[in-house]
Amino acid sequence: MTRLPLEGIRIVDNGIVQAGTFPGRLLADFGAEVVRVENFRRPDVSRNAVFPGGRAEDPYWEGGGTYHEQFRNKRFCVGLDVRKASGRAAFLRLVAASDIVLDSHPPGVMDKLQLDYEALKAANSKIIYVSTSGYGYGGPYATVRSYGMMTEVMCGSGWLNGYPGEGPRRGACPLTDHPATYHIAFLLMAALIKRRRTGEGTWLDVSQYEVGTNILGDAHLANAIGAAVPAQAGSIDPAAVFSGCFASDGSDQWIAISVTSQEGWKGLCSIVGLDATWADRDITSRRLTERETAFVAESLSSWTRSRSKTAAFAELARAGVAASPVNSVRDLLLDPHLAERGFYWTVRQAPEQHAGLRAWPGPPARLTATPAALRARAPMLGEHNREVATGIMGFSEDEYLALEAEGAFGTTPDAAGMKPPPQDIGARLTLGPAAASARAREVDPHAMDRLRERFGDEYGREVRATDS
């Protein structure tokens, strides 16, 4: 194996779903060694979110697809009860041998456990500690329980998002979580670079509310100077001379089209069959009137409706018009461009994860000299307790057995800590507080066939220990 840039960096991942834990995956893709620490009594909710099925005797907490996806490339998982003094001491041994600790418990939780920055610094003076929360440590909202969809509406995205005349609307994903993972990963790297320069660790207190306000910073600054901000503007590019989202052939299939230049305008006219009096118009200085816009939209709609969104995309691109199908994850998984780029990695899950081979998004970016690499599937709950305890933590075998016996280490949730997921697919999809719409638009009966055609016949076939 070629040496990856972040080999030798060890991250203790004590985060909870999404923005709290995903940055660890981003660094792991470039070689960082992630030790996932999880409260085995009450494991991460992603372990129970969306499930391929399995037998009654299967450990259901190993079947969560969201977990398989978010935790791929994380090398170790330790099931630890840090509420016990011995569990806490074991955690601090891990911290002593690591570079970064990622945490996303609500402010106050780690302090109560005496695992705040001061405590971690006492164990490792150079530790980099990142705390991610909805609102940051301090301020009147510090203790608000929050998810990404809530900071989404707090930061202005919900208020700006919407159709004209219909008021604010929340989006689909728990929005601030997603970009925040990159904002946090960036800080981790910046803190590592600072530590190399100065020898000093850092505590970074990241507020998702602030990430959201920052990512919409152009809107906030515009508002501050009294400029008009495009709010609830619908599916248009505000700066475009013509844009919209149009129905294509098929059920609920759409293509976004945007004209921002003379070249794009000429291309659109040729596609729709508008003559030279339209095409030769200097479109950036002589904007379309409302009536003209409606006429062009009408002509374009009949054109898009008569072909698939992918066919329309190719034709528009050839004509120099910016466009794209509104892609679902199915479209993305089957997309020929992403296939050519090798964007998806196929990961063989463990037999106990009863999912077989699956496809998860791969490299976050292409580092041409040191490309990201897939090195591990998502670890199982407490899979590496012994290995990490007797390795990185430096316990003897006997000490480890004693810690396991007293319940500091474990591999099985408490009955109350996590319940088996419901059998009904609709109910499974709504599991977890982050499940957004609580409804599926469509359950595709051919999903498995499509994915096998794309990723090979082994896709989704379980290999069970008992079968081999």
Add this chain to the structure above:
Amino acid sequence: MPGLLEGLTVLDLGQGHSGPYCAKLYADAGANVIHVEPPAGDASRAEGPFAPGDVDQEFSASFAFLNSGKSSVTVDYTTGEGASILWELIDRADIVVEDAPPGTLAKLGFGADTVLARKPDLVYISITGFGQTGLYRDYPATEMTLQAASGLMDGNGRSDREPLRYPMNMAQHWAGANAAYAGLVAYWHAMMTGEGQHVDVSIQESLANTWYMVYADYEYAGALQARGQRDLLPASDGQIMIRWQTSVPWEQFAIALDALELVTNPELQPPASMTVNAGPLFDVMAAHTPAKTRREWMDIAIANEIPAGMVQSLDDIATCEQHAARGFWDSVTTPWGKTVAFPGVYYLANAESRTVVNRHVPRPGEHNREILGRLLGHTDDQLDSLRAIGVIS
């Protein structure tokens, strides 16, 4: 500001939103960022939003947001003289960021291969819609078409209408943050080994990498997410979000919402469909939430550890007590002398309280004398003659 990246020199050749946002994150973290513009200034300076009285378009909110704290030099590097100045700047840089369509800089002699051949320890970041390779590499794209291509628009909007574009330049900023991250990984590698490289960031992939459970929904259950979220509840002065979660005892939740039917009505008991926040529970909550203001509901949510949030307008956010308490806002003074709030950095380092930074937005070429003169060693006479032939301004 924390100065995590003190000593790092970044050359920002970005002209859109993704490259400048990436370089902005570097500048906000203390790096020395030099923004290179054409002699007339970036085209993005003429992109709004502008204040109503700003008829000369002197202060673009998006340009100011993306470029404060950077130095500006103006160089026409399509000319021989300009190209040699850009080489001198590259020689002094650790990281170069650009966001032009693939091949644009190569045509001018500044493609990644050429630049890395001259400066092998450089990190050269390119951000484009679809990346430097592949079928769609050269396809034109805009913010909205990239939101569509990446999967961001899927699920946003009403089920009986077209999918909805998210506001502003979110996808480009999102990818800019990814590029800032990936660029530092490459820089780390260059520090350790002396080997620089080309970092190819696709906006489509930057977003598509993060869809978390949505992939599992399809791969494990064949399910595609629906549009038509029903999750904003009416308060007396706007809208709020409130969600029940299992850590909150059901009775406590019912009392907090003043919705006692959740306890007394046998049809409204958990778990079953009641735990689905968009289902019947939503209707029960919606019947009670108009009784109080958003802020009153936030206090109730805080006291009961119930997840909640308010729909805030930009004006609400400008006066938000949380942002004030955390010292989130910096300031900026417009060319017409008005000092207004400027969105600050999104983190606190070592619990140090933030001081208000009065941010400076550079005029085109404001730092020509300082950087081209003092740093690169061009004399005033040389700069004057470059100016005379239009290479700098």
